[in-house]
Amino acid sequence: MRDHTIIVGFGTKGRSALQTLMATGLRKDQVIVVDPSSKVIESAAAEGIEGVVGDATRSGVLLRAEVQRARQIVIATQRDDTAVLVTLTARQLNRQTKIVAAVREEENGPLLRQSGADTVITSASAAGRLLGLSVLSPSAGAVMEDLIHQGSGLDLVERPVIKAEVGRDVRDTGDLVVSVLRGHRLIGYDDPAASPLQLTDRLITIVRAGSAEGDG
Template sequence: MERPLRQVAQRLALALLVLLVTVAIVYADSDGYHDSADSSVSLLDSAYYATVTLSTTGYGDITPVSDSARLTNILVITPLRVLFLIILVGTTLEVLTERTREEWRINRWRSALRDHTVVVGFGTKGRSAIQTVLATGLNKQQVVVVDPSAKVVDAATADGYAGVVGDATRSEVLKRAEADRARQIIIATQRDDTAVLVTLTARQLNRGAKIVAAVREEENAPLLRQSGADAVITSASAAGRLLGLSVLSPAAGMVMEDLIQQGTGLDLVERPVIKAEVGRSPRETDDLVVSVVRGHRVLGYDDPSVAELQLTDRLITIVRATPGTRVTPDIRPLPME
């Protein structure tokens, strides 16, 4: 609503300017007007006459009597009256139209949302996260961006996402984004305390959604997990580790950066074990397996407990990203230890 309110303020300022110009015109030629109360027309009388004239009320107690005053009413004040009405009526219609269009747009995408992705915070982290998820085959129409900045949400909607302006720590804002029916929620706020509150609110609304959150300080990660986050990424530490790895081995740093860029070069993906792989070791599969997800544990490929794969296991594999193809959307965020 920030944009319509700004437009209303601009229109009201213009209407006030028209009123002041009319008052000045009438007062400058006050001798050409007659007041039935005391004959003379003061500055207050001029303001009164301009107000009732522009609003088309016209009580008739002050009237133009001279030829110059009547000519001024015909050539100047009447066009000003029309402009004044256009400003007020146009503003009302525009605000109502904007509200109606916004409500229609929100209701349209809300009615079609099921198992969608909610992104809270559309800064650098939020954009990068959703681009990675889109590489798995998710449609942009299944993404809802929540951000307190109207400009950020406008940019998101221009990119093809649905958008909600508001504070995501408030449950009614997340409800507008249909977070209670979302499949996954990505929390990429600027502040760690905000991330904690959003996580608490989101988990209260949706017990089954996969919630992934980012924090700046590693000491806040346990608090986010306690608040209901399934996975927590420490942005500052992760960037620092990648920098350190690149210093020790630039080639290894390049490989790691390639792995976290979904859809190009090498991709790190999670997939279910197929029947043909049951009973085999991770080394005997066709893919390069780096870890096995069994229950809520992430085990290394050389862990003795996963010497034989089970049908309920999931594999973390490294695959070659093929241009023009999409990774299976059955990928799930990795639980963090």
């Protein structure tokens, strides 16, 4: 397999990540799940998803999942220390792949980034912020919950700038643009630096579910 997605840890977080990816066009035959539980892997296989049983902190296990050819890796382990070790191992085996990892505690986020993760999601604090927002404004909380669930209501998507938009103000694209990704810099829509748009920019937009084309 080549250019596939590896999901390490197939509990609630791993399954939710897969559901979101599939909602944007990822096929089951483009996914390999790695989990230490044979029952979990058997369950994945019953759903038509290839799996590898084993400890993903070990290079041999990740090599069985063909990590060296993977396009992206989602690390959704139960323990933060395991997530760090898996990230270190995966990055050593594939310097180019995109690694997205989840941790429970925010203090472990920097360590994961140092270990090679491109993006780190802190599950405990993210859930806490959503709870707090829902208390302060149930409507705002409902909108955020809608955005989190890909494929229903509103979706948050990333797309390239088209030629007709080059040189224009970010607010004149016809889409509800949240941020502009320019190189490795994420620029807010209200930042004067966001405009004019450049051909190599990518836009983070909010769209009606089902109206967005995949970003490829």
